[in-house]
Amino acid sequence: MHKMSAETLSAWFGQNRALKDITLPLVERKVTAVIGPSGCGKSTFIRCLNRMHEVVPGARVEGRVLLDGKSIYARDVDPVRVRRRVGMVFQKPNPFPALSVRENVLAGLKLSGIGSPDPDQLVEEVLRQAALWDEVKDGLERPGAALSGGQQQRLCIARCLALEPEVVLMDEPCSSLDPVATAKIEELVHELRERYTIVIVTHSMQQAARVSDYTAFFYQGELVEYDHADVIFTKPSDPRTEDYITGRFG
Numbered sequence: 001m002h003k004m005s006a007e008t009l010s011a012w013f014g015q016n017r018a019l020k021d022i023t024l025p026l027v028e029r030k031v032t033a034v035i036g037p038s039g040c041g042k043s044t045f046i047r048c049l050n051r052m053h054e055v056v057p058g059a060r061v062e063g064r065v066l067l068d069g070k071s072i073y074a075r076d077v078d079p080v081r082v083r084r085r086v087g088m089v090f091q092k093p094n095p096f097p098a099l100s101v102r103e104n105v106l107a108g109l110k111l112s113g114i115g116s117p118d119p120d121q122l123v124e125e126v127l128r129q130a131a132l133w134d135e136v137k138d139g140l141e142r143p144g145a146a147l148s149g150g151q152q153q154r155l156c157i158a159r160c161l162a163l164e165p166e167v168v169l170m171d172e173p174c175s176s177l178d179p180v181a182t183a184k185i186e187e188l189v190h191e192l193r194e195r196y197t198i199v200i201v202t203h204s205m206q207q208a209a210r211v212s213d214y215t216a217f218f219y220q221g222e223l224v225e226y227d228h229a230d231v232i233f234t235k236p237s238d239p240r241t242e243d244y245i246t247g248r249f250g
């Protein structure tokens with residue numbers, strides 16, 4: 001079952017075409033990794049999946065992106081609603097430093113003007129889902145800035161989950177983290193796919209091989225190859241994929 005799909009999706013920054021006719025499914029409750037060399041369009045692609053691309057002045061898209069079979073770019077669709085259903089976690093952990101851990105978790109809801117019937121229960125639930133609860137339960141009023149980098153990233157994941165997304169986009173979520181914190185996030189991604197459809201952009205082929213069910217290899221704005229992760233990493237069919245995964249470029 002496809003939770004989302006891109007159909008002949010192209011994206012521009014002004015005159016510069018960053019994505020060329022991408023057609024790619026995102027299988028429900030699976031992890032799809034997007035890999036490829038710097039500048040190949042990975043971030044642009046995932047930003048088209050929740051209508052973040054269009055917030056850049058001069059940026060535009062063509063083609064379709066479907067969520068549960070419906071176009072997220074249809075005229076009657078509210079982009080704010082799309083961004084709630086398709087949440088995003090960024091490269092650098094970006095908690096609100098002065099807000100407490102608890103307030104950080106609830107910040108997305110607050111900004112969206114959404115109340116929760118039982119905020120304390122929600123805070124515990126999503127911090128548990130983000131594998132952070134045990135580390136912060138005795139310090140929920142401490143500022144977000146007091147956490148380690150890896151904890152901050154899990155806090156941002158909890159903040160994203162509090163909005164009850166269906167799809168979670170992660171743009172190189174481990175790039176600023178040490179190996180131990182990275183391993184924790186990878187383990188978490190593995191657990192989260194029981195509930196969420198996940199797309200992760202990564203520079204690390206080892207990470208893609210470890211966490212993804214499906215892998216898409218992008219090169220110069222094009223989708224070169226998409227398949228089960230084990231196929232991409234053991235028997236890719238395109239020589240460019242093979243060159244990339246064997247470290248010949250990128």
Ligand SMILES: Nc1ncnc2c1ncn2[C@@H]1O[C@H](COP(=O)(O)OP(=O)(O)OP(=O)(O)O)[C@@H](O)[C@H]1O
Pocket residue numbers: 013016018036037038039040041042043044045056
């Ligand atoms: N805000 C922007 N304005 C203009 N061009 C941009 C902008 N962001 C990205 N681009 C261009 O779009 C292309 C794709 O960039 P994108 O960031 O999607 O690649 P990427 O694969 O995610 O790269 P990296 O791995 O380095 O993060 C590049 O040519 C880049 O220069």
